[in-house]
Amino acid sequence: MGKRTITVHHVRAVLRGAERHGLDTVPLLQTAGIPPLLLSDDRARVTADQFGLLFRALYRATHDEFLGLGSAPSRPGTFAMMCHATLGCRDLGAAIERGAAFYGLFPGGPDLALTREGDEAVFVVRNDLGRDEDRFLAECLVVIWHRLCSWFIGRRIPLLRAGFGYPPPPHHDEYPYLFGCPVRYGEPVTTAVFSAHWLASPLLRDEPALEEMLRASPFELLSRREYAATVGEQVRRALARSLRASPRLPSLDETAARLAVSPATLRRRLQQEETSYRQLKDAVRRDAAIAGLAEGHEPIAELAARLGFSEDTSFHRAFRRWTGTTPGAYRGQADVVDHSGSADAS
Template sequence: MGRRTITVHHVRAVLAGAARGGIDTVPLLQEAQIPPLLLGDDRARITPAQFARLFRALYRTTQDEFLGLSAVPSRPGTFAMMCHASLGCRDLGSAVERAATFYGLFPGGPELLLEVAGAEARFTVRNDFARDEERFLTECVLAIWHRLSSWLIGRRIPLAYAAFAYPPPPHEAEYEILFDCPVRFGADRTGAAFDAHWLTAPLVRDEAALDAMLRRAPFDLLSRPEYGTTVAEQVRRALAGQLRTSPRLPALGEVAARLAVSPATLRRRLRQEGTSFQQLKDHVRRDAAIAGLAEGTEPIAELAARLGFSEDTAFHRAFRRWTGTTPGAYRIASGG
């Protein structure tokens, strides 16, 4: 419980390449236990486990590491070979340069570049992609690059910002969650910036660790870890932890005391991060409800009580507001 759910916009995007290639996506959704009807509702969300099953089903079906999202496919094993080629570098900067050079050997895919200007380094995707699925691929490339780089040096690399060379999509709020940094749209080039001193960090992984990581890649690299670097994440973690043991979520004052700030300061900091205490409570309950319905067998009435709803009808109303469907319909469609 407590893991973030995934917007339906990402489900549509990851399916777009397969659909464009003439693949029937309904069996893939059914294999992932994702109700196909959810794709028609912009409010719908799925669990990380459902998205992982869909990702693996697409990978197996397309035999393409880009999942059909690029004009040119990437053969299975390409990413692993790039990782092995980069592992022998002396530092992160050399590894990123080698990775960009490696993918440059395969025209038609993302064109990667590491730029350094003073104290700022920026990893960019130089392509001017127009289709939504290609843009989604560049976002995946940036996220995987960031998590892989952090994994290689054994430390999380804070991003200064992520920039995208296209207008903000309807689900733009998801981007700060995905990249854990300020986000800009309408930029001249898509990329992510960070302090250049990280480029001198030595690589700390060996072949055995790489082999273990590759058995879980690339989805584990796409799954955003909870870094706990923002106030909203610290509040979310406190709320999710409490919900594991009690249906009563702590009040704002209780959470503020745990974080050693005043309630007014906590409200202000959450507002500065674009959220509120009530919104975080709703999201924690929403994600726990979706996970319980999709992955568990707990009766809906018991699930509602465990999540702090005094009446089934209140839970039904909240779940429909969150997802556009009822708890019962979601569970049946998910095979739960």
């Protein structure tokens, strides 16, 4: 419990490449335990584990590190060779520049660059990557490169802001949590901005550490939750910890005291991040409910009580509002998918 769930918009986006290649996506969804019917409802969400399984299934099916989303495929092993090529650089700035040059050798690959603007460093994705109309690949590149850079130097690099060259998508409220910083839209190119002083940081990883990291990459980098830079994410993590211990979630005043700020300050900072304490409490319960239904066989009444609902009917109403379906229907669809997947595997 406590892991954020993932919007169905990202599930649809990651499937686009397989669909273009004429692959049947239903078995891929079944492998991940994702009911195909969920894709028809914009409110639907999946667990991080389900999304990870889908990502890996697509990787195997497309034989492409870009999952068929780019204008040209990226052969398996390309990312690993880029990491090996950058590992011996003198500092992080040189590593980013070498990595960008490496991908520049491949026709149709991402056009990456590192620029310096005063005391800020700007990582840039300068092309639209061809057929990536959902911008999923461009966003993944920003996330993976940022987290790879943090991994190289053994420190989390706080992003100052991220920018994207398109209007806010329907799921734009997900972005501050994904990138851990303020997000701008309608920018000329896709960018991630951080303090330039990080560029002088030495690379601390060696070959054995790289080999271990690569065994689970790139999804391991994509799925890490180490940011907690926004106030909203700090609050969410505090609420998730509380829910693991008790169905009663703390009040705003209690959480403000834990974060050593006044209730008015906490309320104002959340408002600046376009969220609220009530929305965060709702999201924590939603994610825990989806995870409980997808990953276990706990009776629905017991799950409702564990999440702080005094009545089953209240839980059913909340779950329908969150996902567009009932807890029983969600679990039933997932069970059918799990059964189908097991049968296929045998």
